[in-house]
Amino acid sequence: MAKYEAVVPKLGEAVIEATITKWLKNEGEMITEEDPLVEIATDKVDSEIPSPVTGKLIRKLFHEGDLVPVGAIFAIIETAGEHTGGEAAAPPAAEDPAVCRSETTVAALSGNPVAAEPEPPAHHEMPPATGTRFYSPLVRSIAQQENIPFTELDRIQGTGKDDRLTKQDLLDYIRDRKQGAATQPAAPPAAATPPMSAPPTVQQILPGESRIVEMDRIRQLIATHMVKSVQTSPHVTSFQEVDMSRVVQRRENKKETFRKREGENLTFTPVFIEAIARAVRDFPTVNVSVDGTKILMHRQVNVGMAVSLPNFNLIVPVIRSADEKNLLGLVKTVNDLAGRARQGKLVPDEITGGTISLTNLGSFGTLMGTPIINQPQTAIVAVGAIKKRVVVVESPEGDTIAIRPVMIMSVTYDHRVIDGALGGQFLNRIVEYLETFDPNQPI
Numbered sequence: 001m002a003k004y005e006a007v008v009p010k011l012g013e014a015v016i017e018a019t020i021t022k023w024l025k026n027e028g029e030m031i032t033e034e035d036p037l038v039e040i041a042t043d044k045v046d047s048e049i050p051s052p053v054t055g056k057l058i059r060k061l062f063h064e065g066d067l068v069p070v071g072a073i074f075a076i077i078e079t080a081g082e083h084t085g086g087e088a089a090a091p092p093a094a095e096d097p098a099v100c101r102s103e104t105t106v107a108a109l110s111g112n113p114v115a116a117e118p119e120p121p122a123h124h125e126m127p128p129a130t131g132t133r134f135y136s137p138l139v140r141s142i143a144q145q146e147n148i149p150f151t152e153l154d155r156i157q158g159t160g161k162d163d164r165l166t167k168q169d170l171l172d173y174i175r176d177r178k179q180g181a182a183t184q185p186a187a188p189p190a191a192a193t194p195p196m197s198a199p200p201t202v203q204q205i206l207p208g209e210s211r212i213v214e215m216d217r218i219r220q221l222i223a224t225h226m227v228k229s230v231q232t233s234p235h236v237t238s239f240q241e242v243d244m245s246r247v248v249q250r251r252e253n254k255k256e257t258f259r260k261r262e263g264e265n266l267t268f269t270p271v272f273i274e275a276i277a278r279a280v281r282d283f284p285t286v287n288v289s290v291d292g293t294k295i296l297m298h299r300q301v302n303v304g305m306a307v308s309l310p311n312f313n314l315i316v317p318v319i320r321s322a323d324e325k326n327l328l329g330l331v332k333t334v335n336d337l338a339g340r341a342r343q344g345k346l347v348p349d350e351i352t353g354g355t356i357s358l359t360n361l362g363s364f365g366t367l368m369g370t371p372i373i374n375q376p377q378t379a380i381v382a383v384g385a386i387k388k389r390v391v392v393v394e395s396p397e398g399d400t401i402a403i404r405p406v407m408i409m410s411v412t413y414d415h416r417v418i419d420g421a422l423g424g425q426f427l428n429r430i431v432e433y434l435e436t437f438d439p440n441q442p443i
Contacts, residue, residue, distance in 0.1 A: 004053045006075040008068050011042055011348045017069045018042045019217075025057050037075065040068075041217060045315070045348050055079035067140075142170050218313045229375045233414040237370040238423050242431050244386050244405045247271050250439040258443065262331075266443075268386075269305065269338075270330035272358055275433040276381055277301045277323035280356060283426045287355050288417055289376040295417055304354030304374055305334065307341040308363075315341050316374060318354040327443050362386060368408040378414035379423075381430065383407060409434075 011018060018040040025031055025038075036048040037057070051057075059076040068074050143153055148170075156173050158165035215223065251266055258266040280287045280301045289296045301323040304316040317337035319325070325333065340346050356377055361369045362385035369382045389406045392399050411427045418426075 002079050003058070004055065004077045004079050005073045006037065006049075006052060006077055007073050008040070008070050009049065010070055011040075011047070015042050015070065015348050017067055019067050020062050020064055020074070021046065021217075022064060023060060024048070025051075027057055027060060030056050031077070042348060045346050045351050046218075046344055047347060049074075051077065053077055053079050138167055139165055139170055142167065142174075146174055148174075216311075216313070218315075222314060225375070226372050229372050232375055233373050233378070234416060235370070235373060235412055236415045236418075236420065236423065237410050237412040238420070238427050239368060239408060239410045240427050240431050242407045242409050243391070243435050244407050245435075246437040246439050247434055248386065248405045250437065250441075253439070254443060258331075264331065264335045266331060267334070268383075269358070269360060270327060270334050271434070271437065272360070272381070272383055273303050273305065273319060273322050273330055273334065274325075274327055275430045275437075276303055276356065276358060278433050279426055279429040281323050282429050283422065285422060286379050286413070286418060286426050288378055289355070290378065290414065290417055298355040300353075300355065302353050302355045304351075304357035304377070305337065306357065306359040306371075307338050309342060315346070315351060316354065316357060317341050317346055317350050318352065320353065327441065331443070356380070358383070362407065368410055370410065371412055373412060373414055378417055379426070380412050381427075382410045382412070384409070 008018060019042075020038055021041045022039040024036045031037065031051045031054065033052065033054045034050045037051045038049050040047060040049060055077040057075060058078045060074070061076070062068055062074050139153075143150075153165065153170075156165055156169060157163070158169050160166045160169070247268065251268065251271075255266040258264070284297065287298045287301060289298070300321055303319045303322040305319060306314055306316050308314060317340075319330065319333050319337065322330065337346070337350065340350075354374065354377060357371075357374045357380040359369075359371050359380060359382050361367075361371075361382050365385050367384045367387070369384065371380045371382045373380050384407055386405045386407045388403055391402060391404045391406060393402045393404070409427065409431060411423055411430075413423045413426075
C-alpha cells in the first residue's frame with residue numbers, strides 16, 4: 001500500500017492561500033478519483049478540491065477554518081498501488097495532529113524542514129482569527145510563540161500584497177517591541193499618545209423584534225473591498241440617456257428563435273458588453289489601473305460583469321478579451337459565467353484580471369445608480385431599467401414627439417486618472433454604439 005500526499009493546487013493568479021470551510025469526506029472513508037474531497041474559500045471565490053487518486057482517506061492535516069497555503073499537503077490518502085507522488089511517512093502514535101499541521105505548513109512556506117516542538121501550553125494558544133485579514137500559518141505560528149494576540153496583529157502594518165502581514169513584518173515588530181520595552185519606562189506619562197486601537201463599537205439600539213445577524217465571509221470581503229475602493233479613488237459619475245429602440249427591436253424579434261436554436265436566453269447584457277468593449281478600444285486610456293504614480297495601460301479588454309447571487313451577495317466574473325468576441329460569443333460567455341456564478345462553480349481565474357466592469361441595475365427596476373469602482377480598475381458602467389417615455393425625436397424634416405424605450409446609463413470613474421472630458425466622451429461613445437446598433441446583424 002502506498003500513501004499519497006494531497007496538496008492544495010494552484011487556485012489562480014495572486015492566490016497564495018485558502019481557508020478550509022468544509023471537509024466532504026471523513027477519515028477512513030473510501031474515495032475515488034475526482035470525488036470532491038474538501039471545500040475551500042479564498043478572498044476571490046469558493047470551490048471544491050477533488051481527490052487526485054482513488055483510495056482511503058487516512059488523515060486530515062487541517063481542520064475546518066484553518067488557513068492553508070497553496071502547495072501545502074492537506075490530506076494523506078492510502079492507495080492500492082505505486083504512485084508518482086512522495087511517500088507520506090506515518091507519524092508516531094503519540095504525536096499530536098495540531099503539531100503536525102503546524103510543522104507541515106511552516107515547512108511548505110519556508111522550504112526548510114522544521115524540527116518538531118512540543119505544543120505550547122494551553123494559555124498560549126491563539127484564539128480564532130476574526131475579521132477579514134488573512135494571516136499565513138507561519139505568521140500565526142510565530143505570533144503564538146511570542147504570545148501576540150490577533151487584536152495586536154491587526155494593528156501591525158503589513159508590506160505584502162493587499163497590506164498582508166509577512167514574516168519579516170512580524171519579526172521586525174517583535175524586535176522593535178522588545179527594544180522599546182527595554183528602553184522606555186514601564187508607565188507612560190499621562191500626556192503620551194494612546195496606542196492605536198480598533199475602532200470603538202457603536203452601541204446599537206434594537207427596537208421591537210430586531211435581531212443581530214453576523215456577516216458571512218463573502219459579505220465581509222465585499223464590505224472591506226468597497227470601503228477600500230472609496231478610500232482609494234475619488235469617484236465621479238456621469239449620466240446619459242440612451243434610446244434603446246434598435247436593441248429592443250432586435251431582441252424582441254430574435255429571443256424566441258434564439259432560445260429554440262441555442263437553448264439559452266438572449267439578454268441585453270452581451271449587447272452592453274459589446275458596446276463597452278468597442279468604446280474602450282476607442283478610448284484606451286480608460287482601460288487602466290494605478291500603481292502609485294504610474295499608470296498601467298492594459299492591452300486586453302476584460303469586462304467584469306456583476307452577478308447577484310441567491311444569498312444577495314455579489315460576484316464579478318470576467319469576460320476576457322471581450323473586444324475580440326462577436327455577439328454570439330458574448331451571449332454564450334455571459335450565460336455560462338452567470339449560470340455557474342449562481343451555482344458557486346466559478347474558479348478563481350474567472351473572477352480576476354478585469355480591467356473595467358458593468359453592473360446592470362435595471363434588472364431590479366432601478367433607473368440609475370452610482371456604483372463603486374471595482375479596484376484596481378478605474379471605471380465601472382451602470383445601466384438602468386429600460387422604460388417607455390415620451391421623447392423629442394430630431395430629424396432633418398423637423399422635430400416630432402414619439403414614445404421610445406429609454407435607459408439611463410452612467411459611468412463612474414477614478415478622477416485621479418480619468419477627467420470629466422474623457423469620462424464624458426467614453427460614455428457618449430457607448431451610447432452612440434447602442435443607439436446605432438444594427439438590428440440585422442447575425443447572432
